[in-house]
Amino acid sequence: MRRNALSLGVLIAVVVVAVQALLVPLFAAPAANLAPRDLPIAIAGPPSVAAQLEEQHPGAFDVHTVGDAAAADAAIKDRDVYGAILVSPAGAEVHVASAASPTVSALLTQAAAGLGAQVPVRDVVPLDVDDPRGTGFAGGFLPLAITSLLAGVLVFLLVRRRSARLLALLSYGVLAGLAAAAVLQGWLGILPGGFVAVAGALGLFTLAVAAAMTGLAAVLDKGGLGLGALTMFLVGNALAGIAAAPELLPQPWGEVGQFLPIGAGATLLRSVAYFDGAGSGTALAVLTTYALGGLLLTLIGRRGLAPGSAPTPHRPADRPGLVPAA
Structure with missing residues (x-):
C-alpha cells in the first residue's frame, strides 16, 4: 500500500509538471511574439x-x-x-x-x-477617459471568466434536475450581465455604451461559459469539467488577445482564440461599448453557439434526473434477528 501511495504521488508530480510545461509557453509565447500580422x-x-x-x-x-x-x-x-x-x-x-x-x-x-x-x-474612437490605457477593460474579463466557470461547475454538482439546471444557468446569465454592467459602468465608470446593450453582451458571455461547463459535465461527467476548464479558460484566456489584438498574436492562434468564449466575449463587448455593435457578428454567433450548445447538452445529458423523477429511496437490508412487522 505504501509503495502504491508513493507511486501515485510521483505520478501526480509528473503529470502536473507536464501540464505546467505546456501552459508556460501557451501564455508566454503569444505575449513574447506580439507583432502585426496582416x-x-x-x-x-x-x-x-x-x-x-x-x-x-x-x-x-x-x-x-x-x-x-x-x-x-x-x-x-x-x-x-x-x-x-x-x-x-x-x-x-x-x-x-x-x-x-x-x-x-x-x-x-x-x-x-x-x-x-x-x-x-x-x-477617432478613444478609450473611456477613466480607463485611458484599456487595462480596466482587459482586467474585467478574468474574474468574469472564473466566476462563470465556477457557476457552471456548481450547477452541475449541486443541482440534479435538468429543468432546474436550465433555470439556474439562465438566471445566472441574466443576473451576472446586469451586475457586471452595473459595476463596470455605474461603480467604476470605465465602460461607455448603453447599459442594456453592455449588460446583454456580458450576460451572453457569462452564460456561454457557465452553460458550456455544465453541459460538458452533463455528458462527460467530471472529465467534461476538465475539458471545459482547459479549452475555454486556460487556452481561451491565453489566445484571447484582449489587451492587444488577435492579429498581433502568432497565427492561426489569434484567430482560434476568437472562436473561444473569452476572445469572442471581449470582441463583442468592445463592439457594443465603443462601436455601436459594429463588427460584432462573428463574436455574437460564437457566444450564442456556446450558450445554446451548453443548454442543449445540459438538457440531454445523462447525468441529470429527468423532470418529475425522484431518486429511488435506499432500503436497508434486513438484519438478522429482526422480524418484520406484520
Missing part, C-alpha cells in the same frame, strides 16, 4: 505609401485603400480596419482607434513615423 488598416494617398509600408514592414499590414479621411474614419468606426494613414500634399496624418486596441494604436503611430517627422495622430 493587420487591417486603411490608406488614403499615393500607391507609393502602401509600397513603402510593405517594404518597411513586410507582411504586417492588410491595406484597404480609401479615397479620403471621411472614408477612412467610416472604416474605423465600422471595425473594418484598426486605423488609417492619410497622405496628402499638406503632409501625413494617422487616424487610430484606441478603443479597438491601444497596442495597435501605438504600433500604427510608430509605423507612420517612417513617413516623416512629427506626424499628427487623431484618435
